[in-house]
Amino acid sequence: MSLSIIESCVNCWACLDVCPSEAIYEAKPHFMIDAKKCTECEGDHADPQCATICPIEGAILDAAGDEVNPAGSLTGIPPEMMERAMAEIQAR
Amino acid sequence: MELTVLNEEQSPSTEGGCSASACGSSDDQLAHLSDEIKQKVHNHPCYSEDAHHYFARMHVAVAPACNIQCHYCNRKYDCANESRPGVVSELLTPDQAVKKTKAVAANIPQMTVLGIAGPGDPLANLDRTFETFRRLSAEAPDIKLCVSTNGLALPDAVEELAKHNIDHVTITINTVDPEIGAKIYPWIYWNNRRIRGKKAAKILIERQQKGLEMLVERGILVKVNSVMIPGVNDEHLKEVSRIVKQKGAFLHNVMPLIAEAEHGTFYGVMGQRGPSNEELMDLQDACSGDMNMMRHCRQCRADAVGLLGEDRGDEFTIDKIEAMDIDYDAAMKKRAIIHQGIEEELAEKEKRRAALAAVKVPSGPAVDNKHFRPVLMAVATSGGGMINQHFGHATEFLIYEASRDGVRFISHRKVDQYCIGDDSCGEKESALAGSIRALSGCEVVLCSKIGFEPWGLLEEAGIAPNGEHAMEPIEEAVMDVYEEMIKTGKLDEAKSEDSQMTA
Structure with a gap:
């Protein structure tokens, strides 16, 4: 089983540095997780490290394909507030 | 909030007018520092108001990873037209950073200082940050090196920083109170866990203060940056100023919060306002009784190049520097002559200022x-x-x-x-x-x-x-x-x- 990184990744390198299994590699357009190497940090840490340091909501999915850090969980911005702000900006 | 306004009803001895140590004919906030510190900072544009008219600085963006989240920062942002901390257009490898630094030093000989300031936290990118410093201290010894950090990883990095002969470190300290910290920092990454709330803020604050003390013990100059967030830490920053001075920081830089919904930051989206020019000035004045205040900060990008207030980054993109052939030994000679000229001009200015004081x-x-x-x-x-x-x-x-x-x-x-x-x-x-x-x-x-x-x-x-x-x-x-x-x-x-x- 493995976590995965999706396109909202901003390539900040944070996950690569903390992965105990060297499963993360630099790639275009964004960093990737080698599913063969990823252990979900079992045996090393209580939480998968990439998802623990990742600053971008929704960028890392767990083995089941669910967002480990859903919208609002890291920034504290309620998703509806973010949507409203973005809609206002786009309407300008 | 009632603004203190400079006007005729006010005596100059009250706050908001001409307060305490910053008062007098000298506008140089370094005037009452020891000669040893003055010597270290006199040609550093970020530390000396005088120097910033003449000497240039650059940041190399080799440090993308971060170990905390601040409510004024959005890690997604990258706009070439933006000028604020944390924003960069092009991330560099240490090798590219060294090339870029030499190219800038040769083309802008007034450049005296190379800083690593992000776009994440430099000390959360130890290998990339220190490889850049190691190579530059060997290959471009006439450039001063400095680094800024949120402080979380600082105590563990002090030994290594001292080794590379980095004599200036900036720590961003927005609070010394975990209650307030919890309103500024939603989480930190610490000991392999994401920690939130007051507990996170308490750890961050302890690490910042410990790092500050360790740097001062080793004789490394520390500047403290604080972001003024009205209603959150504005009044509290007076206490921060007092404490960091007491612990040996030599300069305090209170900066205004930058918060726009367009930036997608917590503060921007939630409508937190920044301070007005006057509120900022009043707080800086209030802090200046206890501390040397910096007032010329331009809150520059993590890849800024040039004099403070200007950004010539476009002239030094990776493509352009790859095509440049830099003879650094020759450049160093030219730089030394130009620096000498500026020093003479600054000395002349100092004399004029002394004369002006007598006017x-x-x-x-x-x-x-x-x-x-x-x-x-x-x-x-x-x-x-x-x-x-x-x-x-x-x-x-x-x-x-x-x-x-x-x-x-x-x-x-x-x-x-x-x-x-x-x-x-x-x-x-x-x-x-x-x-x-x-x-x-x-x-x-x-x-x-x-x-x-x-x-x-x-x-x-x-x-x-x-x-x-x-x-x-x-x-x-x-x-x-x-x-x-x-x-x-x-x-x-x-x-x-x-x-x-x-x-």
Whole structure:
């Protein structure tokens, strides 16, 4: 089983540095997780490290394909507030 | 919040006027530092107000990872038109960073300082940060190295920092109170866990304070940056200032929060406002009794290049530097000559300043026993400590205060609004309206030239345009204008309503 990184990744390198299994590699357009190497940090840490340091909501999915850090969980911005702000900006 | 305003009702000894240690003829916030520290910082544009007119700095963006989240930061942002910390256009490898640094040093010989400031936290990117420092200290020994950090990883990095002969570190300390910290930092990454709330803030604060103490013990200069967030930490920053000074930080830089919904930050989206120019100035004045305050910070990008307030990053993109062939030994010789020239000019300026301190405001029967209020004046300059910029070309103004005690530098004020990104990038308001708004509270604006239209609008706003001191040194010109105002009876009149706080 493995976590995965999706396109909202901003390539900040944070996950690569903390992965105990060297499963993360630099790639275009964004960093990737080698599913063969990823252990979900079992045996090393209580939480998968990439998802623990990742600053971008929704960028890392767990083995089941669910967002480990859903919208609002890291920034504290309620998703509806973010949507409203973005809609206002786009309407300008 | 009630604003303290510089006006005729106020005695200069009250706060907001001319407070404590920053007062006097010297506008150099380093004036009362030891000679040893002065020697270390005199050519550092970020630490010396004088130096920043002459010496340039650059940041290399080798540090993308971060170990905390701040409510004023959005890790997704990358806009070439943005100028604020944490924003970069092009991430560099240490090798590219070394090449870029040498290319800039050869082409902008006034560049004395290389900093690593992000876009994440440099000490959360130890290998990339230290490889860059290691190589530069060997290959470009005439460049000063410095680093800024949120402090979380600092205690563990102090030994290594000392090894690379980095003698300046900036720590961003927004609070010493976990209650307040929890309102600024939603989480930290610590011991392999994401920790939130007060617990996270407490760890961060302890690490920052420990790091500060360890650096001071080793004789490494520490500047403290604080972001002023109205209603969150504004009053509290006075205590922060006192504590960090007590622990040995040599300079405190209180910066205004930058928060726009367009930036997608917590504060921006949630409508947290930044401080007004006047609120910022009042807090800096209030802190200056305890601490040397920095007032010329431009809150630059993590990949900025050039004099403070300018960004020449476009001239040094990876493509362009790859094509350059730099003979660094030759460049170093040229740099040494140019630095020597600037040092001589600065020494000359210091002498003039001493002379200026002796200048007494004219006295006579008409002015005896009269108190003259301090006056704020704005200056358009493109560097060199001179009034040498056209009003319409100014993207920022330097604000000076003239009083009977002399001239002191107060702050800079930006004209352009921050980029609002995407296709909505456009002019929200005319540049002219922006300029006039930036000058609120000023009574005079000094520039090399000025057009007919802005002249009229400035006068309407109660700000006197003045192009008579073009190409003159700033402080002398400001003092001349102040004396002229006294002679012509301008300061006998009440300050015009229009020039009071409006923004």
